Amino acid sequence: MKAKTIRVPEGLQDAVQDLSSAEHIEEAAAMRKLMYLGYEAFLATQYRHGHLSLRDVAERLDVSLSEALERLQALGVSGNTGADDTLASLRSLQSRPRP
Numbered sequence: 001m002k003a004k005t006i007r008v009p010e011g012l013q014d015a016v017q018d019l020s021s022a023e024h025i026e027e028a029a030a031m032r033k034l035m036y037l038g039y040e041a042f043l044a045t046q047y048r049h050g051h052l053s054l055r056d057v058a059e060r061l062d063v064s065l066s067e068a069l070e071r072l073q074a075l076g077v078s079g080n081t082g083a084d085d086t087l088a089s090l091r092s093l094q095s096r097p098r099p
């Protein structure tokens with residue numbers, strides 16, 4: 001992990017302290033958690049606007065596609081696939097040889 005020095009505005013410092021107290025974690029851990037949550041929100045916005053694919057989001061979060069979709073849904077972002085994409089996926093599954 002790389003160490004960084006940042007200036008934290010007072011309002012954000014209050015948020016760090018709130019999270020630190022609520023979850024009984026050190027302030028540094030609370031800052032990392034808030035940064036990660038902010039990054040997830042940023043990726044969700046990019047995905048919602050079509051700037052990132054689900055695969056892009058999954059790769060950036062280093063999670064599976066299904067986990068990325070679950071995290072996006074938890075943030076209120078539904079999948080941005082259309083009916084054509086869904087039908088193509090179903091056809092792909094049907095054409096696979098069965099074990």
